[in-house]
Amino acid sequence: MTRKDYLKDTKRLVVKVGTSTLTFENGLLNLSRIDKLVRELANLHNKGYEVILVTSGAIGAGMGSLGLKERPKTLPDKQAVASVGQVALIHLYQKLFSEYGKQIGQLLLTKGDISNRGRYLNARNSCLRLISMGIIPVINENDSVAVDEIKVGDNDTLSAFTSTLIDADLLLILSDIDGLYTGNPKTDPSATLINTVKKIDDHIKTIATGAGSKFGTGGMATKISAGEIVTSAGIPMIIAKGFDPSIIGDIMDGQEIGTLFLETKVKLKARKHWITYGTTKTGKIIIDNGAITALKNHHSLLSIGIIKCEGNFHRGEVVSICDSNQNEIAVGISNYSQVEVDLIKGKNSSDISHILGYKDYDEVIHMDNMFIF
Numbered sequence: 001m002t003r004k005d006y007l008k009d010t011k012r013l014v015v016k017v018g019t020s021t022l023t024f025e026n027g028l029l030n031l032s033r034i035d036k037l038v039r040e041l042a043n044l045h046n047k048g049y050e051v052i053l054v055t056s057g058a059i060g061a062g063m064g065s066l067g068l069k070e071r072p073k074t075l076p077d078k079q080a081v082a083s084v085g086q087v088a089l090i091h092l093y094q095k096l097f098s099e100y101g102k103q104i105g106q107l108l109l110t111k112g113d114i115s116n117r118g119r120y121l122n123a124r125n126s127c128l129r130l131i132s133m134g135i136i137p138v139i140n141e142n143d144s145v146a147v148d149e150i151k152v153g154d155n156d157t158l159s160a161f162t163s164t165l166i167d168a169d170l171l172l173i174l175s176d177i178d179g180l181y182t183g184n185p186k187t188d189p190s191a192t193l194i195n196t197v198k199k200i201d202d203h204i205k206t207i208a209t210g211a212g213s214k215f216g217t218g219g220m221a222t223k224i225s226a227g228e229i230v231t232s233a234g235i236p237m238i239i240a241k242g243f244d245p246s247i248i249g250d251i252m253d254g255q256e257i258g259t260l261f262l263e264t265k266v267k268l269k270a271r272k273h274w275i276t277y278g279t280t281k282t283g284k285i286i287i288d289n290g291a292i293t294a295l296k297n298h299h300s301l302l303s304i305g306i307i308k309c310e311g312n313f314h315r316g317e318v319v320s321i322c323d324s325n326q327n328e329i330a331v332g333i334s335n336y337s338q339v340e341v342d343l344i345k346g347k348n349s350s351d352i353s354h355i356l357g358y359k360d361y362d363e364v365i366h367m368d369n370m371f372i373f
């Protein structure tokens with residue numbers, strides 16, 4: 001199938017632009033490029049596409065506004081610089097989009113807006129409402145309040161969550177490089193551009209390294225993780241170079257630009273997808289070989305197969321399920337807290353009420369609330 005055929009039904013498009021695309025080497029905003037980007041997105045919107053922009057650049061813009069030469073290192077410095085920069089960034093987007101007759105709405109998200117089911121639905125509703133009102137959502141991480149524990153951490157991943165949040169048809173990541181190469185071209189001059197990735201396997205993960213530009217976060221590695229998140233939800237992804245934003249229109253017209261990552265054949269159901277990628281794992285349950293076999297045969301996890309647990313998790317939280325070598329084999333929502341699991345591990349389900357004085361569930365993790373890798 002040609003790219004043109006492949007993309008012909010695409011309507012809802014998430015475009016992610018990285019700091020390296022939006023700023024000069026000195027950290028100041030590249031105004032003419034941002035103008036071209038906005039013009040291109042407004043044009044797509046006029047053509048009937050639903051456009052959602054995930055934009056980096058708050059810290060870059062803040063560095064520019066404050067005249068800083070180096071990226072801030074401490075958390076309060078990063079938060080302060082991002083807070084100044086986000087205002088500059090959104091002010092510019094609003095000015096430019098309005099010149100092309102478009103309204104924008106700003107959403108600043110953190111990990112909690114993804115991992116907390118209630119907040120997830122809130123963010124989804126608000127974003128979908130903006131789209132249905134013909135408004136272009138402009139999204140970034142809420143860097144001025146986010147600390148490591150509640151942070152998505154990079155905007156490649158944030159754009160992937162955004163895509164699944166609003167059931168996008170395509171995620172387009174614009175970077176300082178024209179796609180995924182067989183190696184990092186900065187260190188391997190013989191590396192060649194890959195046109196299409198059918199499946200993100202271990203080989204693809206090893207060729208995509210974390211080293212990126214001076215201002216970027218995560219390099220190619222976070223873009224591949226983003227690809228795993230969206231493709232398993234049935235959403236394809238394209239990585240392309242954003243230096244000339246007019247390529248966005250060319251890509252949507254079906255030109256073979258950048259690297260296309262195809263969606264997986266089997267789409268993960270929304271709930272299992274959220275359990276797997278959207279949540280923060282608060283603990284770990286180590287299980288024996290018998291339990292591993294049971295899980296692989298689509299049975300629930302019972303207390304009898306649990307060797308031990310780690311971390312501090314409560315009922316209803318998502319935990320990693322590992323073998324005795326600490327290899328993660330599944331994730332799932334625990335029906336019991338870490339304190340309770342510690343008491344019932346290795347015991348029969350029929351003993352739970354005797355040990356705890358109550359029994360709300362037979363299984364520690366129900367198969368419907370579990371995803372096995």
Ligand SMILES: Nc1ncnc2c1ncn2[C@@H]1O[C@H](COP(=O)(O)OP(=O)(O)O)[C@@H](O)[C@H]1O
Pocket residue numbers: 017018019020021174175176177179180181182183184185186207208209210211212213214215216217218219220221
């Ligand atoms: N296999 C690879 N193919 C292409 N680029 C790679 C690869 N491995 C690492 N990279 C690096 O990833 C960089 C892009 O990531 P990054 O600097 O974070 O950009 P952005 O600001 O767009 O997110 C490229 O410039 C390149 O140096």
Ligand SMILES: N[C@@H](CCC(=O)OP(=O)(O)O)C(=O)O
Pocket residue numbers: 017018019020055056057058059060082140141143153154155156215216217218219
């Ligand atoms: N939220 C941060 C950007 C984080 C990020 O992932 O940056 P990048 O790798 O340039 O997309 C900011 O606005 O500066």
